[in-house]
Amino acid sequence: MNKPKLVLQLLSLEFVHLRIMKKIELNGIQDSLKSAKNICIIGHKNPDGDALGSTLALSHLLAKQGKNTVVIMPNSYPDFLNWMPGNDQILIYDKDAEKCEENLSGADLIFTLDFNHLDRTGRLGDFLKTLDKTFVMIDHHQSPDDYAKFQLVDTMVGSTCELIYDFIEVLDQKQSLDQDISTCLYTGIMTDSGSFRFPLTSSKTHRIIADLIDHGANNSKIHRDTFDNNSYSRLQLLGRALQNLKVIEALNTAYISLSQADLDEFNFKKGDTEGFVNYGLSLKGIKFAVIFIESKQENIIKISFRSKGDFDVNTFARKHYDGGGHKNAAGGKSNLALDETLIKFEEIIQQYKSDLL
Ligand code: 5GP
Ligand code: MN
Numbered sequence: 001m002n003k004p005k006l007v008l009q010l011l012s013l014e015f016v017h018l019r020i021m022k023k024i025e026l027n028g029i030q031d032s033l034k035s036a037k038n039i040c041i042i043g044h045k046n047p048d049g050d051a052l053g054s055t056l057a058l059s060h061l062l063a064k065q066g067k068n069t070v071v072i073m074p075n076s077y078p079d080f081l082n083w084m085p086g087n088d089q090i091l092i093y094d095k096d097a098e099k100c101e102e103n104l105s106g107a108d109l110i111f112t113l114d115f116n117h118l119d120r121t122g123r124l125g126d127f128l129k130t131l132d133k134t135f136v137m138i139d140h141h142q143s144p145d146d147y148a149k150f151q152l153v154d155t156m157v158g159s160t161c162e163l164i165y166d167f168i169e170v171l172d173q174k175q176s177l178d179q180d181i182s183t184c185l186y187t188g189i190m191t192d193s194g195s196f197r198f199p200l201t202s203s204k205t206h207r208i209i210a211d212l213i214d215h216g217a218n219n220s221k222i223h224r225d226t227f228d229n230n231s232y233s234r235l236q237l238l239g240r241a242l243q244n245l246k247v248i249e250a251l252n253t254a255y256i257s258l259s260q261a262d263l264d265e266f267n268f269k270k271g272d273t274e275g276f277v278n279y280g281l282s283l284k285g286i287k288f289a290v291i292f293i294e295s296k297q298e299n300i301i302k303i304s305f306r307s308k309g310d311f312d313v314n315t316f317a318r319k320h321y322d323g324g325g326h327k328n329a330a331g332g333k334s335n336l337a338l339d340e341t342l343i344k345f346e347e348i349i350q351q352y353k354s355d356l357l
Helices: 002-022 021-035 047-066 097-105 123-128 160-170 179-192 203-214 221-225 232-243 260-265 277-281 313-321 338-350
Strands: 038-042 068-073 107-113 135-139 150-153 246-247 255-260 288-296 300-307 330-333
Touching: 002 123, 021 203, 038 097, 047 068, 047 107, 047 160, 068 097, 068 300, 107 123, 107 330, 123 160, 135 160, 135 232, 135 330, 150 160, 160 179, 160 203, 160 330, 179 203, 179 221, 232 255, 232 260, 232 277, 255 277, 277 288, 288 338, 300 338
Parallel strands: 038 068, 038 107, 107 135, 135 150, 255 288
Antiparallel strands: 246 255, 288 300, 300 330
Protein backbone atom coordinates (compact mmCIF):
# COMPACT_ATOMS: atom_id res chain seq x y z
CA MET A 1 0.00 0.00 0.00
CA ASN A 2 2.78 2.45 0.93
CA LYS A 3 5.04 1.70 -1.99
CA PRO A 4 3.29 3.62 -4.78
CA LYS A 5 3.06 6.65 -2.47
CA LEU A 6 6.80 6.56 -1.86
CA VAL A 7 7.51 6.36 -5.58
CA LEU A 8 5.19 9.29 -6.15
CA GLN A 9 6.92 11.30 -3.45
CA LEU A 10 10.31 10.57 -4.97
CA LEU A 11 9.01 11.47 -8.40
CA SER A 12 7.59 14.73 -7.19
CA LEU A 13 10.83 15.60 -5.39
CA GLU A 14 12.73 14.85 -8.59
CA PHE A 15 10.21 16.98 -10.47
CA VAL A 16 10.90 19.93 -8.22
CA HIS A 17 14.65 19.51 -8.86
CA LEU A 18 14.19 19.28 -12.59
CA ARG A 19 11.68 22.04 -12.74
CA ILE A 20 14.03 24.72 -11.55
CA MET A 21 17.48 23.53 -12.44
CA LYS A 22 19.61 20.75 -13.78
CA LYS A 23 20.95 18.59 -10.97
CA ILE A 24 24.47 19.41 -11.96
CA GLU A 25 23.70 23.12 -11.45
CA LEU A 26 22.26 22.36 -8.04
CA ASN A 27 25.52 20.70 -7.05
CA GLY A 28 27.50 23.64 -8.42
CA ILE A 29 25.42 26.19 -6.60
CA GLN A 30 25.63 24.24 -3.35
CA ASP A 31 29.42 24.20 -3.64
CA SER A 32 29.52 27.92 -4.43
CA LEU A 33 27.23 28.65 -1.50
CA LYS A 34 29.30 26.53 0.85
CA SER A 35 32.49 28.46 0.14
CA ALA A 36 30.87 31.92 -0.12
CA LYS A 37 31.01 34.24 2.88
CA ASN A 38 29.84 37.56 1.45
CA ILE A 39 26.71 37.43 -0.68
CA CYS A 40 24.92 40.27 -2.47
CA ILE A 41 21.31 39.87 -3.58
CA ILE A 42 19.91 42.24 -6.20
CA GLY A 43 16.40 43.07 -7.40
CA HIS A 44 15.30 45.00 -10.49
CA LYS A 45 14.75 48.73 -10.99
CA ASN A 46 11.44 49.99 -9.56
CA PRO A 47 11.26 46.85 -7.41
CA ASP A 48 7.83 45.32 -6.88
CA GLY A 49 6.56 43.07 -4.10
CA ASP A 50 8.08 40.01 -5.72
CA ALA A 51 11.53 41.58 -6.16
CA LEU A 52 11.56 42.82 -2.56
CA GLY A 53 10.00 39.68 -1.08
CA SER A 54 12.32 37.28 -2.87
CA THR A 55 15.54 39.18 -2.18
CA LEU A 56 14.72 39.72 1.50
CA ALA A 57 13.59 36.12 2.00
CA LEU A 58 16.78 34.75 0.47
CA SER A 59 18.82 37.19 2.54
CA HIS A 60 17.15 35.99 5.77
CA LEU A 61 17.73 32.35 4.78
CA LEU A 62 21.42 32.78 3.97
CA ALA A 63 22.03 34.95 7.07
CA LYS A 64 20.69 32.05 9.14
CA GLN A 65 23.45 29.94 7.58
CA GLY A 66 26.07 32.39 8.83
CA LYS A 67 26.56 34.33 5.58
CA ASN A 68 27.06 38.08 5.37
CA THR A 69 24.23 39.15 3.11
CA VAL A 70 23.40 42.51 1.57
CA VAL A 71 20.26 43.29 -0.43
CA ILE A 72 20.73 45.97 -3.08
CA MET A 73 18.00 47.70 -5.11
CA PRO A 74 18.78 49.99 -8.05
CA ASN A 75 16.38 52.70 -6.87
CA SER A 76 13.79 53.44 -4.21
CA TYR A 77 10.25 52.07 -4.02
CA PRO A 78 6.87 53.17 -2.71
CA ASP A 79 5.74 53.18 0.91
CA PHE A 80 3.28 50.33 0.45
CA LEU A 81 6.29 48.04 -0.05
CA ASN A 82 8.68 49.41 2.55
CA TRP A 83 7.57 47.43 5.58
CA MET A 84 8.84 43.89 4.99
CA PRO A 85 11.20 42.37 7.58
CA GLY A 86 14.76 43.43 6.69
CA ASN A 87 13.61 46.47 4.72
CA ASP A 88 15.75 48.83 6.84
CA GLN A 89 18.96 47.14 5.78
CA ILE A 90 18.38 47.40 2.03
CA LEU A 91 20.95 49.47 0.16
CA ILE A 92 19.73 51.69 -2.68
CA TYR A 93 22.22 52.17 -5.51
CA ASP A 94 20.77 55.55 -6.55
CA LYS A 95 21.29 56.87 -3.02
CA ASP A 96 24.51 55.17 -1.96
CA ALA A 97 26.40 53.90 -5.01
CA GLU A 98 29.73 53.85 -3.22
CA LYS A 99 28.59 51.52 -0.43
CA CYS A 100 26.79 49.28 -2.93
CA GLU A 101 29.87 49.04 -5.15
CA GLU A 102 32.07 48.30 -2.14
CA ASN A 103 29.82 45.40 -1.12
CA LEU A 104 29.54 44.11 -4.68
CA SER A 105 33.31 44.23 -5.17
CA GLY A 106 33.79 42.19 -1.99
CA ALA A 107 31.07 39.66 -2.80
CA ASP A 108 31.88 35.98 -3.29
CA LEU A 109 28.51 35.35 -4.93
CA ILE A 110 25.84 37.63 -6.45
CA PHE A 111 22.21 36.59 -6.71
CA THR A 112 19.99 38.47 -9.18
CA LEU A 113 16.30 37.88 -8.50
CA ASP A 114 13.14 38.59 -10.49
CA PHE A 115 14.88 39.81 -13.65
CA ASN A 116 17.03 38.27 -16.35
CA HIS A 117 18.94 41.11 -18.08
CA LEU A 118 21.42 43.31 -16.24
CA ASP A 119 19.92 46.30 -18.08
CA ARG A 120 16.83 45.88 -15.87
CA THR A 121 18.91 47.34 -13.03
CA GLY A 122 19.62 50.68 -14.77
CA ARG A 123 22.95 52.33 -13.89
CA LEU A 124 23.71 49.58 -11.39
CA GLY A 125 23.77 47.21 -14.39
CA ASP A 126 26.66 49.16 -15.92
CA PHE A 127 28.70 48.51 -12.78
CA LEU A 128 27.64 44.85 -12.56
CA LYS A 129 28.88 44.29 -16.11
CA THR A 130 32.39 45.33 -15.05
CA LEU A 131 32.55 42.67 -12.31
CA ASP A 132 34.18 39.28 -12.69
CA LYS A 133 31.93 37.43 -10.24
CA THR A 134 29.77 34.33 -10.05
CA PHE A 135 26.15 35.30 -10.68
CA VAL A 136 23.08 33.22 -9.84
CA MET A 137 19.81 34.13 -11.60
CA ILE A 138 16.50 33.11 -10.06
CA ASP A 139 13.64 34.37 -12.19
CA HIS A 140 10.37 33.67 -14.00
CA HIS A 141 10.60 35.96 -17.05
CA GLN A 142 11.13 34.86 -20.63
CA SER A 143 14.34 35.03 -22.72
CA PRO A 144 17.08 35.15 -20.06
CA ASP A 145 20.44 36.70 -20.87
CA ASP A 146 23.56 34.60 -20.20
CA TYR A 147 25.43 36.57 -17.53
CA ALA A 148 24.72 34.05 -14.76
CA LYS A 149 26.74 30.89 -14.14
CA PHE A 150 23.69 29.32 -12.51
CA GLN A 151 20.13 29.86 -13.67
CA LEU A 152 17.00 28.83 -11.85
CA VAL A 153 14.40 29.87 -14.35
CA ASP A 154 10.82 28.78 -14.82
CA THR A 155 8.46 30.96 -16.84
CA MET A 156 5.49 28.81 -15.84
CA VAL A 157 5.75 29.90 -12.22
CA GLY A 158 3.85 33.03 -11.16
CA SER A 159 6.50 34.62 -8.95
CA THR A 160 10.17 34.53 -8.08
CA CYS A 161 9.08 34.05 -4.46
CA GLU A 162 7.62 30.66 -5.40
CA LEU A 163 10.96 29.76 -6.97
CA ILE A 164 12.75 30.82 -3.77
CA TYR A 165 10.43 28.51 -1.83
CA ASP A 166 11.39 25.68 -4.24
CA PHE A 167 15.03 26.64 -3.85
CA ILE A 168 14.77 26.43 -0.06
CA GLU A 169 13.23 22.99 -0.51
CA VAL A 170 15.92 21.65 -2.83
CA LEU A 171 18.63 23.02 -0.55
CA ASP A 172 16.96 20.96 2.17
CA GLN A 173 16.50 24.08 4.31
CA LYS A 174 12.77 23.86 5.01
CA GLN A 175 13.58 23.84 8.73
CA SER A 176 14.82 27.44 8.31
CA LEU A 177 11.39 28.77 7.30
CA ASP A 178 10.40 31.33 9.92
CA GLN A 179 8.01 34.25 10.22
CA ASP A 180 10.32 36.75 8.47
CA ILE A 181 11.02 34.51 5.48
CA SER A 182 7.37 33.44 5.26
CA THR A 183 6.14 37.04 5.39
CA CYS A 184 8.46 38.11 2.57
CA LEU A 185 7.60 35.13 0.36
CA TYR A 186 3.87 35.48 1.01
CA THR A 187 3.99 39.14 -0.03
CA GLY A 188 5.75 38.47 -3.34
CA ILE A 189 3.44 35.60 -4.25
CA MET A 190 0.40 37.70 -3.35
CA THR A 191 1.45 40.77 -5.35
CA ASP A 192 2.68 38.92 -8.46
CA SER A 193 -0.46 36.75 -8.62
CA GLY A 194 -2.84 39.72 -8.27
CA SER A 195 -3.89 38.26 -4.91
CA PHE A 196 -4.02 34.68 -6.19
CA ARG A 197 -6.14 35.24 -9.28
CA PHE A 198 -3.78 35.35 -12.29
CA PRO A 199 -3.72 32.22 -14.47
CA LEU A 200 -0.37 30.88 -13.25
CA THR A 201 -1.77 30.59 -9.70
CA SER A 202 -1.82 26.84 -9.16
CA SER A 203 -2.83 24.41 -6.46
CA LYS A 204 0.87 24.28 -5.67
CA THR A 205 0.87 28.08 -5.16
CA HIS A 206 -1.89 27.63 -2.60
CA ARG A 207 -0.06 24.76 -0.89
CA ILE A 208 3.03 26.96 -0.58
CA ILE A 209 0.87 29.80 0.77
CA ALA A 210 -0.68 27.44 3.33
CA ASP A 211 2.79 26.39 4.45
CA LEU A 212 3.90 30.03 4.74
CA ILE A 213 0.88 30.79 6.93
CA ASP A 214 1.77 27.76 9.04
CA HIS A 215 5.24 29.27 9.45
CA GLY A 216 3.98 32.63 10.70
CA ALA A 217 2.93 34.72 7.68
CA ASN A 218 -0.03 36.84 8.85
CA ASN A 219 -2.06 36.85 5.64
CA SER A 220 -4.61 39.41 6.74
CA LYS A 221 -2.00 41.88 8.03
CA ILE A 222 0.19 41.48 4.92
CA HIS A 223 -2.79 42.27 2.72
CA ARG A 224 -3.69 45.30 4.82
CA ASP A 225 -0.10 46.63 4.97
CA THR A 226 0.17 46.34 1.20
CA PHE A 227 -3.22 47.41 -0.08
CA ASP A 228 -4.91 49.50 2.62
CA ASN A 229 -2.21 52.12 2.70
CA ASN A 230 -3.65 54.59 0.20
CA SER A 231 -3.12 58.32 0.51
CA TYR A 232 -6.06 60.60 -0.29
CA SER A 233 -4.16 62.07 -3.24
CA ARG A 234 -3.57 58.62 -4.72
CA LEU A 235 -7.30 57.90 -4.73
CA GLN A 236 -7.88 61.29 -6.39
CA LEU A 237 -5.28 60.40 -9.03
CA LEU A 238 -7.10 57.10 -9.58
CA GLY A 239 -10.26 59.14 -10.15
CA ARG A 240 -8.46 61.14 -12.86
CA ALA A 241 -7.06 57.95 -14.43
CA LEU A 242 -10.56 56.43 -14.63
CA GLN A 243 -11.90 59.63 -16.19
CA ASN A 244 -9.14 59.39 -18.81
CA LEU A 245 -9.95 55.75 -19.59
CA LYS A 246 -10.61 55.25 -23.28
CA VAL A 247 -12.30 52.15 -24.67
CA ILE A 248 -11.80 50.90 -28.22
CA GLU A 249 -14.69 48.51 -28.35
CA ALA A 250 -13.96 47.16 -31.84
CA LEU A 251 -10.62 45.83 -30.55
CA ASN A 252 -11.64 44.89 -27.01
CA THR A 253 -8.99 47.30 -25.82
CA ALA A 254 -8.99 49.94 -23.09
CA TYR A 255 -6.27 52.39 -22.20
CA ILE A 256 -5.54 55.03 -19.60
CA SER A 257 -3.18 57.95 -20.03
CA LEU A 258 -1.78 60.20 -17.34
CA SER A 259 0.17 63.32 -18.25
CA GLN A 260 2.85 64.85 -16.06
CA ALA A 261 0.33 67.63 -15.31
CA ASP A 262 -2.14 65.01 -13.99
CA LEU A 263 0.58 63.53 -11.78
CA ASP A 264 1.67 66.95 -10.50
CA GLU A 265 -1.91 67.98 -9.73
CA PHE A 266 -2.33 65.05 -7.37
CA ASN A 267 1.08 65.20 -5.77
CA PHE A 268 2.26 61.97 -7.42
CA LYS A 269 4.58 59.76 -5.39
CA LYS A 270 6.37 56.72 -6.73
CA GLY A 271 4.07 53.70 -6.83
CA ASP A 272 0.85 55.72 -6.81
CA THR A 273 -0.16 54.40 -10.24
CA GLU A 274 0.57 50.75 -9.35
CA GLY A 275 -2.40 48.58 -10.32
CA PHE A 276 -4.28 51.32 -12.22
CA VAL A 277 -3.89 49.42 -15.50
CA ASN A 278 -5.98 46.56 -14.11
CA TYR A 279 -9.11 48.72 -14.04
CA GLY A 280 -9.16 48.72 -17.84
CA LEU A 281 -8.95 44.94 -17.83
CA SER A 282 -11.84 44.71 -15.37
CA LEU A 283 -14.23 46.07 -17.99
CA LYS A 284 -16.56 43.44 -19.39
CA GLY A 285 -15.24 42.02 -22.67
CA ILE A 286 -11.88 43.85 -22.56
CA LYS A 287 -8.91 41.63 -23.41
CA PHE A 288 -6.12 44.19 -23.64
CA ALA A 289 -5.51 47.06 -21.22
CA VAL A 290 -2.73 49.63 -21.26
CA ILE A 291 -1.63 52.60 -19.17
CA PHE A 292 0.61 55.36 -20.53
CA ILE A 293 2.32 57.51 -17.92
CA GLU A 294 4.31 60.57 -18.88
CA SER A 295 7.63 61.13 -17.13
CA LYS A 296 9.11 64.54 -17.85
CA GLN A 297 12.10 63.65 -15.69
CA GLU A 298 13.04 60.55 -17.70
CA ASN A 299 11.70 62.12 -20.89
CA ILE A 300 9.75 58.96 -21.78
CA ILE A 301 6.24 57.59 -21.63
CA LYS A 302 6.30 54.55 -19.34
CA ILE A 303 3.81 51.94 -20.46
CA SER A 304 2.24 48.92 -18.76
CA PHE A 305 0.41 46.26 -20.76
CA ARG A 306 -2.03 43.68 -19.40
CA SER A 307 -4.11 41.05 -21.20
CA LYS A 308 -6.58 38.29 -20.58
CA GLY A 309 -6.29 35.01 -22.49
CA ASP A 310 -4.08 34.44 -25.53
CA PHE A 311 -3.06 37.96 -26.48
CA ASP A 312 0.69 38.00 -25.79
CA VAL A 313 1.70 41.40 -24.40
CA ASN A 314 5.30 40.30 -23.86
CA THR A 315 5.76 39.92 -27.63
CA PHE A 316 3.80 43.14 -28.23
CA ALA A 317 5.95 45.12 -25.78
CA ARG A 318 9.19 43.71 -27.20
CA LYS A 319 8.20 44.42 -30.78
CA HIS A 320 6.87 47.97 -30.43
CA TYR A 321 7.96 49.43 -27.10
CA ASP A 322 11.49 48.25 -26.26
CA GLY A 323 10.09 46.28 -23.35
CA GLY A 324 9.09 42.82 -22.24
CA GLY A 325 7.71 40.83 -19.33
CA HIS A 326 5.21 37.99 -19.40
CA LYS A 327 2.43 36.86 -21.73
CA ASN A 328 -0.30 38.65 -19.74
CA ALA A 329 1.72 41.44 -18.05
CA ALA A 330 4.51 43.43 -19.61
CA GLY A 331 6.02 46.90 -19.71
CA GLY A 332 7.85 49.16 -22.11
CA LYS A 333 8.43 52.78 -23.08
CA SER A 334 7.89 55.33 -25.83
CA ASN A 335 10.19 58.22 -26.70
CA LEU A 336 7.45 60.18 -28.46
CA ALA A 337 5.32 62.83 -26.78
CA LEU A 338 2.25 61.53 -24.94
CA ASP A 339 -0.31 62.56 -27.57
CA GLU A 340 1.82 61.15 -30.41
CA THR A 341 2.33 57.94 -28.43
CA LEU A 342 -1.43 57.48 -28.13
CA ILE A 343 -2.05 58.14 -31.85
CA LYS A 344 0.67 55.67 -32.80
CA PHE A 345 -0.69 53.07 -30.37
CA GLU A 346 -4.14 53.30 -31.93
CA GLU A 347 -2.52 52.74 -35.35
CA ILE A 348 -0.41 49.79 -34.21
CA ILE A 349 -3.25 47.86 -32.62
CA GLN A 350 -5.22 47.83 -35.88
CA GLN A 351 -2.79 45.10 -37.03
CA TYR A 352 -3.87 42.93 -34.10
CA LYS A 353 -7.59 42.94 -34.79
CA SER A 354 -7.83 39.19 -35.38
CA ASP A 355 -5.89 38.44 -32.15
CA LEU A 356 -8.09 40.71 -30.06
CA LEU A 357 -11.53 39.58 -31.20
P1 5GP B 1 4.77 46.67 -14.89
O1 5GP B 1 3.85 46.97 -16.02
O2 5GP B 1 4.04 46.31 -13.65
O3 5GP B 1 5.84 47.71 -14.73
O4 5GP B 1 5.55 45.37 -15.34
C1 5GP B 1 4.90 44.20 -15.74
C2 5GP B 1 5.92 43.15 -16.08
O5 5GP B 1 6.71 43.56 -17.19
C3 5GP B 1 6.92 42.88 -14.96
O6 5GP B 1 7.16 41.49 -14.95
C4 5GP B 1 8.15 43.64 -15.36
O7 5GP B 1 9.29 42.99 -14.91
C5 5GP B 1 8.07 43.64 -16.88
N1 5GP B 1 8.56 44.91 -17.41
C6 5GP B 1 8.10 46.14 -17.12
N2 5GP B 1 8.78 47.09 -17.81
C7 5GP B 1 9.69 46.43 -18.56
C8 5GP B 1 10.71 46.86 -19.48
O8 5GP B 1 10.89 48.05 -19.78
N3 5GP B 1 11.47 45.87 -20.04
C9 5GP B 1 11.27 44.55 -19.77
N4 5GP B 1 12.05 43.64 -20.37
N5 5GP B 1 10.32 44.12 -18.90
C10 5GP B 1 9.55 45.04 -18.29
MN1 MN C 1 8.06 38.65 -10.38
